Amino acid sequence: MTMTTSLDLFGDDDTAQSGREAIGPQSFVLRGFALPFAEALLQGVDTVAAQSPFRRMQTPGGYTMSVALTNCGQWGWTTDAHGYRYTRIDPLSGLPWPDLPSAFLELAQAAAAGAGFPGFAPDACLVNQYEPGSRLSLHQDKNERDYGAPIVSVSLGMPALFLFGGHERSDKTVRVPLLHGDVVVWGGVDRLRYHGVMPMKDLPHPRLGSRRINFTLRKAGESAGPV
Numbered sequence: 001m002t003m004t005t006s007l008d009l010f011g012d013d014d015t016a017q018s019g020r021e022a023i024g025p026q027s028f029v030l031r032g033f034a035l036p037f038a039e040a041l042l043q044g045v046d047t048v049a050a051q052s053p054f055r056r057m058q059t060p061g062g063y064t065m066s067v068a069l070t071n072c073g074q075w076g077w078t079t080d081a082h083g084y085r086y087t088r089i090d091p092l093s094g095l096p097w098p099d100l101p102s103a104f105l106e107l108a109q110a111a112a113a114g115a116g117f118p119g120f121a122p123d124a125c126l127v128n129q130y131e132p133g134s135r136l137s138l139h140q141d142k143n144e145r146d147y148g149a150p151i152v153s154v155s156l157g158m159p160a161l162f163l164f165g166g167h168e169r170s171d172k173t174v175r176v177p178l179l180h181g182d183v184v185v186w187g188g189v190d191r192l193r194y195h196g197v198m199p200m201k202d203l204p205h206p207r208l209g210s211r212r213i214n215f216t217l218r219k220a221g222e223s224a225g226p227v
């Protein structure tokens with residue numbers, strides 16, 4: 001006789017039990033997690049961009065990024081001819097980066113906890129804006145001083161194909177479709193995995209049109225580079 005319990009039904013399928021999809025031992029997609037906060041988050045993005053506008057930065061190799069970026073929080077990620085680093089001051093405005101909107105912080109802490117990283121205390125948030133054709137080549141997030149904290153990545157607007165690889169650039173990648181409201185969290189043994197975004201198709205979103213906003217919350221650390 002077969003007895004079906006919920007445990008038998010779900011087996012070790014993490015998705016069925018918790019609504020989160022595992023893409024690594026300590027990496028999860030939380031589908032629609034940000035949807036209830038979307039309006040507050042978009043207001044936060046507008047407030048940040050009013051003070052520190054989106055801009056396309058140069059890489060040390062002299063390439064102009066197709067993604068436009070800004071930051072909020074104590075530390076902001078920047079790149080120019082001299083390299084990648086975190087700064088306290090926005091080089092464009094000459095002022096400190098805008099405060100982290102409270103909705104960003106609350107969402108990030110809840111998402112991190114849901115992915116097994118309680119007590120996340122981000123001090124940096126990189127906000128990326130994608131247009132059709134924008135892409136982000138495979139990279140590791142490794143300018144932070146504290147790899148003990150996860151990365152929390154929130155997607156709004158147009159859908160994207162997120163690439164999630166391994167610890168070597170040449171490792172195989174999986175393509176993860178990310179929709180408005182999806183949140184990805186990676187940390188622990190997965191903290192330094194390569195990731196990127198495929199060239200964006202023009203699939204306009206009802207609220208954001210031909211734009212995708214992604215913001216990633218990080219713990220850059222107290223001594224995260226020159227001021």
Ligand code: SIN
Nearest residue numbers: 128153162197214216
């Ligand atoms: C990033 O790696 O900074 C952004 C990832 C994304 O846009 O989904």
Ligand code: FE2
Nearest residue numbers: 139140141195
């Ligand atoms: Fe990244």
